[in-house]
Structures are given as C-alpha cells and as structure tokens.
Amino acid sequence: DADVTQTPRNRITKTGKRIMLECSQTKGHDRMYWYRQDPGLGLRLIYYSFDVKDINKGEISDGYSVSRQAQAKFSLSLESAIPNQTALYFCATSDPGAGTDTQYFGPGTRLTVL
Amino acid sequence: RKEVEQDPGPFNVPEGATVAFNCTYSNSASQSFFWYRQDCRKEPKLLMSVYSSGNEDGRFTAQLNRASQYISLLIRDSKLSDSATYLCVVTPLGTSGTYKYIFGTGTRLKVLA
Numbered sequence: 392d393a394d395v396t397q398t399p400r401n402r403i404t405k406t407g408k409r410i411m412l413e414c415s416q417t418k419g420h421d422r423m424y425w426y427r428q429d430p431g432l433g434l435r436l437i438y439y440s441f442d443v444k445d446i447n448k449g450e451i452s453d454g455y456s457v458s459r460q461a462q463a464k465f466s467l468s469l470e471s472a473i474p475n476q477t478a479l480y481f482c483a484t485s486d487p488g489a490g491t492d493t494q495y496f497g498p499g500t501r502l503t504v505l
Numbered sequence: 506r507k508e509v510e511q512d513p514g515p516f517n518v519p520e521g522a523t524v525a526f527n528c529t530y531s532n533s534a535s536q537s538f539f540w541y542r543q544d545c546r547k548e549p550k551l552l553m554s555v556y557s558s559g560n561e562d563g564r565f566t567a568q569l570n571r572a573s574q575y576i577s578l579l580i581r582d583s584k585l586s587d588s589a590t591y592l593c594v595v596t597p598l599g600t601s602g603t604y605k606y607i608f609g610t611g612t613r614l615k616v617l618a
Contacts (some may be wrong), residue, residue, distance in 0.1 A: 433608030481548055496548035
C-alpha cells in the first residue's frame with residue numbers, strides 16, 4: 392500500500408461548489424503539505440502543517456483552507472471553486488528528524504473546475 | 506529573476522547517451538538541494554539529494570557549485586526508462602527553512618530508442 396494517499400484522484404466540479412481533497416499517510420511524519428502544479432510553473436505551496444495544532448499559509452493560500460484532523464490526515468478545501476483553481480494537487484509529508492526533511496508526495500488529485 | 510531556473514527542454518537523446526542538466530538558484534544562502542523525478546501526471550519522487558562534495562548513485566551524478574549558484578545532474582548510459590521530467594529543488598537557510606521547497610519548473614528528458 393502507498394505511504395501517502397489522496398482522494399479523490401480525479402474530480403470535475405462546477406464554479407461555486409465546495410470541494411474537499413483528502414490526504415492520508417502511514418509514514419508517521421509530523422509535517423504535511425499541500426501543493427498545486429500548473430503547466431509551466433513549478434509546484435507551489437498552498438498550506439503546510441508541522442503538527443496537528445500548527446497550520447501555516449504557504450505562498451498561494453487565498454481561496455483555500457485546510458484541516459489537520461490527526462497526525463495522519465490533512466484535508467484541503469476549496470470553499471467556492473473557481474476555474475483558475477483547475478490544477479494538479481499534491482499532498483506531501485516529511486520528517487525533520489530524518490536529517491534532510493525530505494518530502495514524499497502522494498499520487499495527486501487532478502481537479503477541473505468548469 | 507525566478508528563484509530556481511531550469512531549461513525546460515525537451516532534451517532528446519539516444520539510448521546510451523550521457524546527458525546533463527543544470528539548475529540555477531538566486532538565493533546564495535540556500536541550504537539544501539535535491540533532484541526529483543516526475544513521470545507524466547504522476548507525483549514527484551526523490552531521485553537524489555545534492556551534497557557539497559558531489560554524490561553519485563549508479564548512473565546518476567549530482568554536483569553543487571555554490572560559487573556559481575547552480576546544481577547539476579548527469580545521467581550516464583541513458584535508458585528509455587529515464588524519460589521523465591527532472592525537478593530541481595532548493596531550500597532556504599533557516600532553522601525551520603528546510604521545509605520550504607522551492608521547485609524549478611523541470612527539465613523534460615526523452616530517451617529515444
């Protein structure tokens with residue numbers, strides 16, 4: 392089984408709808424991240440969480456919110472989806488105690504907002 | 506100027522060729538460096554960390570040049586399975602800064618039979 396899983400893997404929704412993307416991990420890592428990837432752009436950080444009580448905005452948090460329900464679960468919500476939120480979304484985890492704080496990514500969620 | 510820049514490619518090379526990619530970064534205080542591999546529409550996967558002394562993993566060699574602010578990836582004896590996009594990642598200096606990955610847009614490699 393994959394260490395970092397994301398659901399759904401693909402989602403098509405309409406403008407104005409609320410949508411939640413979920414991420415779960417079995418790696419036991421404290422740190423979790425949400426990124427989006429757009430063609431021609433590098434991955435950009437939306438939100439990150441160092442533990443259940445520590446949630447921080449990344450460089451492009453507007454229009455998004457997150458919830459860290461447990462060490463293993465980190466959800467990303469789009470309260471009112473808009474077309475320019477169409478992108479590939481990745482969740483990642485890391486463990487700073489491992490030295491390099493290497494990030495491990497989930498398989499991604501492809502979101503289309505019509 | 507972008508914080509991390511890569512030639513987008515594509516680099517089209519025949520099987521067995523040697524190919525090298527460079528990645529430049531703008532923040533001279535950057536702390537950690539990585540190469541990730543990303544297959545089409547899949548998640549990025551760590552290929553290798555880049556150490557100051559340079560490091561090698563099989564056919565892959567990574568180098569860091571702090572003076573000129575670039576890292577490089579050399580792939581020897583290219584295989585068809587090496588076809589992918591290679592992402593350069595840099596992290597800033599700071600006690601908690603290692604979490605902050607700054608990604609390049611990636612260099613696409615196509616290995617041709």
